[in-house]
Each structure stands twice: as C-alpha cells, then as structure tokens.
Amino acid sequence: MARKRTVDRRDFLKGAALSGAAALVPEAVATAAPQAAPAAQPEAGQAARPTVAPAAAREADPAPAVPVTTIDRPGGDFMVDVLKALNIEYVASNPGSSFRGIHESIINYGGNKMPEFLTCCHEESSVAMAHGYFKIEGKPMGVLCHGTVGLQHASMAIYNAYCDRVPIYIMAGNHLDAMGRRPGVEWAHSVQDAAGMVRDFIKWDDAPHSLGHFADSAVRAYKIAMTSPMMPVLLVLDGHLQEEGISAAEAAHMRVPKLTLTAPPQGDAGAVADAARLLVNAESPVIVADRAARTPAGMARLIELAETLQAPVISQHGRMNFPSRHPLNLSEAGRQPIANADVILGLELTDFWGTVTAMRDGLQKTTRSFVKPGAKLISITAVDLYTKSNYQDFQRYPEVDIAMAADAEATLPALIEACRKLITDDRRRVMQERGRRIAEAHAKAQDAMRQEAAHAWNASPISTARLCAEVWAQVRNEDWSLVANSGNTSDWALRMWDMSKYYHHIGDSGAAGVGYGAPAAVGAALANKKYGRLSVNIQADGDFLYAPGVWWTAAHHRIPLLSVMHNNRAYHQEVMHIQRMANFHGRGVTRANIGTTIDDPNVDFAKIAQGMGVYAEGPITNPNDLAPAIQRALAVVKKGEPALVDVVTQPR
C-alpha cells in the first residue's frame, strides 16, 4: 500500500512560516493543501467577492497554470552583486518574509560572504551591532528587516545611530504591489511608505522600482551615509523585485554605478585664519572635542593641534579623541579649564551651550554661563550642515563667535598650518610655559584619581573603581579595545586606563537609548575579531535585559568578547531622578525603588548567558574573587568565544 502523504495543518503552517517557500515547492504545497473548492468565477461586470479561506488554503492555493516553476536568476541576486560591489561585509538581521528573496540570494548565490548573514534575535540588536561595528571598522554594516514590524523594532537603535552620526545601511523588505501580496500576514507586513516612521532620524531613503533603480539608489545611499555628518540611510526593497527573475533585456542594461565617496567639507579659509589668530594669541585656550576624531587620523591631528598650541584638551568621549595619558589631557579636570579659557575651540560638540553653561535641575531651572566675559567661542561641526526639526537632539542654540559648518577632522590640517604660520618665537615661549603647567595639572589629576579609586577599595558591593582596576590589570598587556560606554561606572576606565589608540574606546550611544550597550559591544567585537584584538565590554544590567538574544548571536557567530558586568541591580539614573522628584515634593525617597530597581528576584545574568551558549560566572560580590574570575573568562575569550562575568557593584 502506498504511504499516505499527509501534513496536518499545524505542521504545514509551521513549515510555511519557517521557509516562506510555498511558491517554490508547489508539489509539497499541493500535497499538503486541504481540499478547498475552487473560487467561483465572477460573472462579466461583477467584481469577485472576497472570500475568507482557511489560512492553510490561502497559503496553498497554487495558480491554476504556472508555466514557469523555477527561475535561474532572481532580482535578489543582482542586489547581492551590488552589496558585494559596496564591500558590505555583513548584514545583521532577524529573518523576515518580506526580504526572503535577498536573504536566499545572500546565502546561496552570494555564498554567504560579503555580505555574511548575521542571525540576530531582535532588530534593535541588528542596528546596534552595526553601530558598534562602524566605530571600529569605519564603514557601514548592512541591516535587513521587515519594512513594518522589523523597522518598528529597529527604530530606537536607528535613532541612537542618527544622534551619534554613525552610518547604518538599512534595507527593509516590503511588498508594495497589493495584487501580489499573500493574504493575511503579508498585508499586515506591507506599508505604503515604509521609511515614513523613521524619516525624521535617517539621512536619506528610497524605495526603488526596478533593479537599475536599486543599483543607482544603493550606491547613492552608501555615499550619502558616508558623507559627513554621517547618518543611517534606508532602502526599501520591494519583495517582488527581490523574488522575480531578471529578464534578458534587463540584464543587458544592469550595472553597478561607480562609488566615489564625497570628500568631507573643510572650514572656510577665512574662518580658519580667524580661528587660528584667536588660538595663537590666546593666553588660556582650551580644545573641547566630542565626535571630533572620525578616524585614527583625526586623533593624530588633534594631538598635533594641541601640541602646536600647547593647549589643554577636554574630550567629551563621543569618540576616542585624545590619549588619556597625554600631558595635555585635562578631560577629568571638570569645568575649570573651560572657566579659565579666553578661547574655547569646540570640535563636533553635541552641545556647545551645555559645555559652557551650568543648569541646575531644581524646582526652578536656573542657568549660568561659566565662561569668562569676553571669551571667544569657535565651533567646527558638520552637523551645522544638516539639521532636522522634529527630534531635538540639536540641543540649545550656542552663541559662538566663529561657526564653521565643516567636518572638524578634515579642517584640522588647515587649522594647524594656519596656527603654525602665526606662531612667533615669543608666542612659542609662552606656549611652552603653558604646556608645562598643563602637564603638571594632568599629573596631579592622575594622582588624585588614584587616591579617589582607593576609597571603598574592599567594599561589597564592589566599587566601580575596583571593578575597572581589576579588568585593566588583566587586559593591559593585550591588544585591547574597550567596546563599551563606561559612563555609568563613574568613567573609571576612561580615567584609569592608558588609552592611546583609536580603537581603545568606541564612544557612546548617541541618544542614550538604553539597550545599545550589549549589541554595540558585540558588533564592535566582530569588527575587532579580524585584527586579533581583545574586545572588552563593561556591561550594565539594565541594558543587558533589553534584548538579551544578542548573547546568543555572539555565541552562534563565535565572536570573542570579554564582558564584565556593572550590575547595580537598578536603572540607577532613574532611581536618582525619582529621588529628586520625591525630595522636591517633600515626600522622602523611601519608595524611590518602586519601578526603578531590578531586584526581588535578583536576575541571574550568568545563567541567562549560559542559556545562550556563553561562558559565564557570577554573581561575584567579593572583590577578591574578581581577578580569578576575569582570568577564567579571558581564557575562554582567547579561544574565540564570548564570556561574561556578573559582578554586583556599587551604584556608580
């Protein structure tokens, strides 16, 4: 007796959902489909009445006559050709049917190389991984997501990247032609204007109507994303365009346009000369840098400018701008260097107003400028070239004396040269004396930092200074890269560690959207992997819980990453905000833990990570247990795997 081939409805639906391949396996589909009566043909002049068929039948109904059952070269293949031409190394993605065409082309036609498909568990993770990757690699990672639900998940991470001026190459699947949509979910996953919901915080988008159009827009999108100020871009990939075959006529005309990146804008020559005059003649100039160094060259140029002027540098840590132990580094000196300055040069500052003004978060918001009367402010920022309206990341209007709408890194060579031409022997002597005083202040600040770190050295919960010192002791002799924003640990790593290379720190998230930390660390670690660098992450507990699937992604793709947790068992910034409100209202703070703490029960982060395939241990509460635990984790990382040490810490 012939074996009866049956598939029950649940299995069929699962199969359809997993493969999205009903149209590609007509035989199986036909076998599996329940016997549904063919729809009645409408009479002439009468519209067909929509019928509600069982879900399985809706997926399974084959066209009555399909002359072609396979194609050799779908549109998605050409899209992969374009991505290869753009040297897109990875696409991070949680799989989705609206881009199943290009997904299949990447893994089969493209051989899953350039780009390689990174399996992510949340679109927010995909984008944040791309964010961290750029900080190390200096070029965009691709992200694939649904144009609807995927982009919605991704949106917060896109906003972080936008505020951090980081290019992300986002591709969103969508089926624009309603007549070709599968009934049901595909309608819910389709949208007229996919980019609409994120257009306020991306730089450019397009929804190509043909493959030629795709090639043109894909190259344009890359160029725009990489032009300063860099930001995410979005291409909407039509599902039919991905899946349908390329005709011979189309193929004859398709090509990938040449990519020429736009040279970054430099400051106006007259403005550069004016700025140089102010800086050279200043008695107490100060250089403040936020996202100044886009590349390692930017860091070298900033060192050159500072040494030329013998001026102190304050890094606001948006990028790795300046070596932490350079004698001209006064980043940890608070606002005093700015208050003393007669000329303040701001390089790609997020917030120049906030750099020179104090605001008290009291019942009445009071502000006070703390710069000297008559001090001159010079701003160089490419963000002046591209400001949008809706989201308010542009901060309060800064009153400056010279404003250059230009890329700071690209402008530095001209500024250095202009300064050198103006420096007389007298000015050089003044500058050298100034440099000596700044070096003394830097050395004193370093000594004071060590004194401060000694307080609560043996405390439990473990102090953030001890945490960072213990990690530093284990990694300092490696080729390391701190792939974390460490602000919530009182900046101890930035203050304590000897940071001298561009990849020693990747800056922060941009918009302070929580959930950036873990995936950005994984993305940066992926970029570091090929250079053999040890990636180190200081992982906050609240951040960990946003989309913890990224630990599985790290394990699955064998991404070596040492993560040591700053687990203060709270969304601690918010604890302080609620405390502030409660005290302003005269009610006391005894209930400030409600809604802000992550305890009762305490989260077992090691167990979560272990469940994702990551080596993990903890929670560690005794500071003397830290070093051996980090050493064990480090041994795992050196074998090419991620590892995590959970440490219960002081709040900040």
Add this chain to the structure above:
Amino acid sequence: MKQTLMVIAGAALMAAVLTAQAPAQPAAAPAGNADTGKKLFVSNGCWQCHGYEGQGGVAGARLAGRLMPFAGFTAYVRRPVNQMPPYVEKVLPTADLARIYAYLQSRPAAPPVASIPLLQK
C-alpha cells in the same frame, strides 16, 4: 553626555564646597549611632549618588574622609546649591541626619595608594 557633564560639574562643585568648609577634624557633632546611621544612609537614598561607603562617584561627591562640620552638613542637606535634591526636616529629621553623620564619620580611611598594586602607575 550633557547630563553626565552636568552631574560631574555638580559633583565638582560640591567637592569644592566640602573642601572649603572642612576643617582638619570635624567639629563636635550630636551623638548618633553609626549602625542606625548606615540603615538611614541606605533608606534615604544617600548611597544612590555617594555610594554605600560615601566614596562618591560621577553622580555625587565623596563624603567619607572629608566631612564638613555638622552644622554645615545639615545646612547643605536642607538647601543644597547644586544638583542634589533638598532633604527637608519632615522627610529626614535632624536626629536621623546625626546618625547618618555618625555613619560617615565611621567610614575607614582609604588604604594608602602605595599599598594597592593595581593602582600603581
């Protein structure tokens, strides 16, 4: 980043105030039980910015080892001049403040930097 800078600035300001007003030895403070003070230090959220040991950090100045006289301490807690929120008598009675003060006074001095290998240059 701005928020962080503001907090740092506030912490630096408070540090300056503390330093300016701190004598070599704190003036006599009302009697307070340090153990009870520790509980109050926690329940009143002082640790949230200043750390459980009063060691300070990016969000609040160090208190351990450099306390101002009790009168100045109380005045500051009632009417802080920077980012710290005010603690009025109703939510933190002076007697409890004295216990917190006693707890902070009881904090051991930091070990010498020279005795900590991890803090050597």
